[in-house]
Amino acid sequence: xxLVGKQTWVFEDVYLQATGTAVGPFEADGPLxxxxxxxxxxxxxxxxxxxxxxxxxxxxxxxxxxxxxxxTMDEMDVFLAGDLLNQNVTANxxxxxxxxxxxxxxxxxxxxxxxxxxGAALVDGGFAxxxxxATSSHNATAERQFxxxxxxxxxKPKSATFTVTGAGAALIGRKKGRFRVxxxxxxxxxxxxxxxxxxxxxxxxxxAAHTIEQHFLDxxxxxxxxxxxxxxxLSRVGSIILKELLMEAGYDVTTxxxxxxxxxxxxxxxxxxxxxxxxxxxxxxxxxxxxxxxxGTIQRMLVVATGALLSSTMIQQNESIPAIAHAVVIEAxxx
Amino acid sequence: xxxRDNYQKAVKQFQPKPPYVVxxxxxxxxxxxxxxxxxxxxxxxINGFGVSQEVAEHWMMLTVISxxxxxxxxxxxxxxxxxxxxxxxxxxxxxxxSLVSAAMEHRSEGWVSGVANHMFKIGGAAIVYGIVVAYVxxxxxxxx
Numbered sequence: 001x002x003l004v005g006k007q008t009w010v011f012e013d014v015y016l017q018a019t020g021t022a023v024g025p026f027e028a029d030g031p032l033x034x035x036x037x038x039x040x041x042x043x044x045x046x047x048x049x050x051x052x053x054x055x056x057x058x059x060x061x062x063x064x065x066x067x068x069x070x071x072t073m074d075e076m077d078v079f080l081a082g083d084l085l086n087q088n089v090t091a092n093x094x095x096x097x098x099x100x101x102x103x104x105x106x107x108x109x110x111x112x113x114x115x116x117x118x119g120a121a122l123v124d125g126g127f128a129x130x131x132x133x134a135t136s137s138h139n140a141t142a143e144r145q146f147x148x149x150x151x152x153x154x155x156k157p158k159s160a161t162f163t164v165t166g167a168g169a170a171l172i173g174r175k176k177g178r179f180r181v182x183x184x185x186x187x188x189x190x191x192x193x194x195x196x197x198x199x200x201x202x203x204x205x206x207x208a209a210h211t212i213e214q215h216f217l218d219x220x221x222x223x224x225x226x227x228x229x230x231x232x233x234l235s236r237v238g239s240i241i242l243k244e245l246l247m248e249a250g251y252d253v254t255t256x257x258x259x260x261x262x263x264x265x266x267x268x269x270x271x272x273x274x275x276x277x278x279x280x281x282x283x284x285x286x287x288x289x290x291x292x293x294x295x296g297t298i299q300r301m302l303v304v305a306t307g308a309l310l311s312s313t314m315i316q317q318n319e320s321i322p323a324i325a326h327a328v329v330i331e332a333x334x335x
Numbered sequence: 336x337x338x339r340d341n342y343q344k345a346v347k348q349f350q351p352k353p354p355y356v357v358x359x360x361x362x363x364x365x366x367x368x369x370x371x372x373x374x375x376x377x378x379x380x381i382n383g384f385g386v387s388q389e390v391a392e393h394w395m396m397l398t399v400i401s402x403x404x405x406x407x408x409x410x411x412x413x414x415x416x417x418x419x420x421x422x423x424x425x426x427x428x429x430x431x432x433s434l435v436s437a438a439m440e441h442r443s444e445g446w447v448s449g450v451a452n453h454m455f456k457i458g459g460a461a462i463v464y465g466i467v468v469a470y471v472x473x474x475x476x477x478x479x
Contacts, residue, residue: 149440153416
């Protein structure tokens, strides 16, 4: 049985063989800028519209990923992807150009780990020899869909997050590589009853805490089993709450916890509480954290991608924000 | 979920409080300066061009609105607004920004279904309730 405990899947010999990342100007200018494969100086990324720009980022991330993995399109068995836009248009339109089967996924900003977990399961189960996953977000496309026009003058509070412009792709297969996808804990939808669109960290922290707690219970592990526990985009507000929630549950993560949203920008970049969006977790994990693993500073990490499953219509109808978090264990392979 | 079982209440201690006093001061000063600019423009139009007070006021409004539109177009108005807050809404500049930002945003969907259809997405509410209030006040004025 590959299901361990209540919500955790344990994989045998599934490897993250290659990754690709593409980012926009703010991310390239951030502290991790040098770690990304492709960087654009302009939000339009040489395209006519922001939606096309986002699509280009996803396409570039995929191309770099396949190139680094030394795999041609014909050798791929399945593509799993999702993004933030209505009807997942970035993923769907990108898949239009790929000559292999596609499963579209939506988990808001948890999509990076959702696709990685499901991709690993398909490979482990023998339903695919190789799976390609991708996710993307774009500051301007997300702002316009979830909030206001980008140039509208509104005073944002400190709890607001800044959507990361970028895309990340990962190639999963059986061929032994440097990173093993060891396990995944699939999250439950948790709704804390919060309604503030400009404070998603507070809304998502309970979902992240729930998934992490369940992960420890299922695998009989504690925080010390990980060199790093990293969340996707809880930002400055949400990450403090998560630490408190885990402390209440008896898990102390103060020394080995971080949030991708806090790593992707410099404090002086005027990004309020930090980065968010599908690409936030994807580019930081695939671009930066895996390089740290290669260097040997991280041996085993738990990546917890957090997603707020809302739409602006639901918020206008006074509904609260449901949230989800999916966790994937990535281990460095030695020798 | 925990934080000892009243998450919604307990979580407030971790959420940053909006700096109300600082924001109010910024809004007061920047909104005030915007109005000083408006007043200076009005004086200039009256003295320099010899137009009436009423005409000068219209010209001044048009100048401020044009300025807001220009700043929106070159991507500076939202930065100003983040600093000035309510101060950035003085002299219809905020309203101009709401129309232009929405129009710019939807340019990619064409002039009709994009720009024209979405232009009043944010500013429309001000127009609708402006008309409603004007109508109610008109009726009150007529009766009294």
